[in-house]
Structure formats: C-alpha cells, structure tokens
Amino acid sequence: MPVNLRPEIAALPPYRQGRAADASAFKLSSNENPGPTHPAILAAIGESNLNRYPDAAATVLRARLAERTGVSIDEVHAASGSVSILAQLFQAAAGPGDEIVYAWRSFEAYPLLAIVAGATSVQVPNLPGGHHDLDAMAAAITDRTRVVIVCSPNNPTSTIVTTAQFTAFMAKVPPTVLVILDEAYLEFVTDPHAVSGLVELQNHPNLVVLRTFSKAFGLAGLRVGWAVGASYILDAARSAMIPLSLTEPAQRAALAALDVEADLLSGVDELVERRTRVFEGLTAAGWTVPEPHGNFVWFPAGAETSAVAAVLEDDGIIGRVFAGEGVRISIGEEDSVERLLHSAARVVATLPLAVENARLG
Missing domain, CATH: 3.40.640.10 (Type I PLP-dependent aspartate aminotransferase-like (Major domain))
Structure with a gap:
C-alpha cells in the first residue's frame, strides 16, 4: 500500500530546468550569464x-x-x-x-x-x-x-x-x-x-x-x-x-x-548591447516582440510555438519553450547572435502565421 501524500503535491509537475544543448548548439534556454566566472x-x-x-x-x-x-x-x-x-x-x-x-x-x-x-x-x-x-x-x-x-x-x-x-x-x-x-x-x-x-x-x-x-x-x-x-x-x-x-x-x-562589481557590470553592458542588436535584428526581420529589458527576448508565437522552436532548434538555438504561448531566448555568446537572427528570419519565411501571432499578441 503506497504512502499517503498530499494529492495536490503528488500531482504537481516538478520545476523544469532549461533544456541542455549539444556542443554544436547554443543553450539559450536558461537565463544564465554566458561570461566566464571572474x-x-x-x-x-x-x-x-x-x-x-x-x-x-x-x-x-x-x-x-x-x-x-x-x-x-x-x-x-x-x-x-x-x-x-x-x-x-x-x-x-x-x-x-x-x-x-x-x-x-x-x-x-x-x-x-x-x-x-x-x-x-x-x-x-x-x-x-x-x-x-x-x-x-x-x-x-x-x-x-x-x-x-x-x-x-x-x-x-x-x-x-x-x-x-x-x-x-x-x-x-x-x-x-x-x-x-x-x-x-x-x-x-x-x-x-x-x-x-x-x-x-x-x-x-x-x-x-x-x-x-x-x-x-x-x-x-x-x-x-x-x-x-x-x-x-x-x-x-x-x-x-x-x-x-x-x-x-x-x-x-x-x-x-x-x-569586482564594476568588472561584472561591464559584462552586463556588453549583454545589453547584444540584446539591442538582437531586438533590432528581429524587428528588421519582421517580428513583433516586446522590447526586452532582461537578458532575454520573448517570441510570442501562440499556437505555432512548437513549430517555431523546431526551426530554432534545427539551427542550433535551444530556447525555453512554453507550449501554446511562446519561446524565451536568452542573450548568449556573441557567436549566437548571427545564428539566432538567421533562424528568426527563416521562421518569418516559413511560418508566417507565427509572426502574425506575435504581431497580435
């Protein structure tokens, strides 16, 4: 006979960490600082x-x-x-x-x-x-x-x-x-x-x-x-x-x-500049995304979220997927920017409904 547990806890899914990436992809599924430890x-x-x-x-x-x-x-x-x-x-x-x-x-x-x-x-x-x-x-x-x-x-x-x-x-x-x-x-x-x-x-x-x-x-x-x-x-x-x-x-x-706060915040300044380029690149590609203020951007893709995530993953961009709502992409290494923007442009070309959902959302 099993141990009695609180049913609401037993039914609760555990917190899901951002998905890992293999060596060929960028792990942008967790809002981590990509810089090396000081x-x-x-x-x-x-x-x-x-x-x-x-x-x-x-x-x-x-x-x-x-x-x-x-x-x-x-x-x-x-x-x-x-x-x-x-x-x-x-x-x-x-x-x-x-x-x-x-x-x-x-x-x-x-x-x-x-x-x-x-x-x-x-x-x-x-x-x-x-x-x-x-x-x-x-x-x-x-x-x-x-x-x-x-x-x-x-x-x-x-x-x-x-x-x-x-x-x-x-x-x-x-x-x-x-x-x-x-x-x-x-x-x-x-x-x-x-x-x-x-x-x-x-x-x-x-x-x-x-x-x-x-x-x-x-x-x-x-x-x-x-x-x-x-x-x-x-x-x-x-x-x-x-x-x-x-x-x-x-x-x-x-x-x-x-x-060493000054050193660390200079790294933050670099991420903010990188974030600005990502936002401007997404807008230029046709995306309507909220202006980002954290170290991440939000793709509000609605029902097309899984399809968007699949395109990103195919291009080596691992984001945090919220099924039916959108994909969160952390600002990562400098090398990830060009690949992310390329993939986002590919979504615009192949999944126009996802971009429309973002515009409406």
Missing part, C-alpha cells in the same frame, strides 16, 4: 573551508548588502537563490484558504510555490505585448489575498513596470497585503522610467524586494539570492528557511562578486 570569484571559492558549516545567518554578506542599500542588517535576508526566498515568504504569509495574486504568464515557479504553501493562485493575464495588467491585478485582490507579486523585468516576456505604474498600483493595494517586487534582472534595465524597488521601499512598508547574484553577477551555479524589506517580514521568512542552506562557498563568491 578569477576573483574562483579564488574566493577556493579558500572555502568545506569541513565547516556555513554561517547560517550569512552575517558578513548581509552586512555588506545592508551597507550598500542603506538599511539595517535585519532588513536584509540572504538565501540559496531568490526563488527560495519566494518560497519562504509564501509560507510565512499564506496558507490554505489564502490567495496569492500574480501576472501570467510570469515566472513558472510562482504557481508551484503557491501550491506547496497550500495557498490558491490567482493568475491575472498579461496585457497584449506581455506587460502586467496592474489595474486587473489590483482588482483581483480580495480579503483572502495575502501576497501579490510584481515581476519587473517580467520573466519570460522581458517587459518592465514603470515607477508611475507601480506607484498607482501600490495606492490600490491594502497595507496588510505583502507585495513582492521580483527584480532578478534589474541590472539589465536601462530604461530610466523603470521602477526601482530599493527606492520604492521608502514609500511602502508592505513591500519586499527580491534580487539575485545568479544573473548579472554570474553565480547561477551557486544560488545566492537576497531580499530587502521590513525586518519582521524577513524574520518570518528566515523562520521558514532550511537551516544552513546558503553554503559557505556561495557566501564567499557573493562577497567576491561585490568586490
């Missing part, structure tokens, strides 16, 4: 004492982040990836009978984490063009709502929320509802009108801002995320945290990354 980070990892437990409170790293953001150490939380902080905040704020509101499509872990917490997802469809419908999200808040997530830039559509839009949205959110601003890709944003969570914290006590070292800082393989918000909220998240899960090598790597 030598200073490698040196810091090599100094780790693997026979010892890490500092469970990540005291040195949190103090460093608190100093750079102008808050107290208790207003900073660090954990093994920003997604783990999301899980902790969900469990701290929501349970059975409670609701978590977020835009859709957005980060695919949101519904998984909501189910694990026992809460109910309230998914609010994006506007045409892939932007959050913040008015509809505010209207979806009820007396059962405990958490609202705003993702800017949004994964996978790469769209942003502006400061003005966020201010208007927060004016409609009850102060008892936790708002999480997920800014995993903020370092890639160049639009001066984009919302900045660290600025908005001064105006909204119910706001928690999520950031990560995985993308711009190139530490995806070590999993270091951090959050800033009211200390009592982050204390609750820390209570839901698996002890000692942020490893000592990861903490050392994050500190070293902060030491």
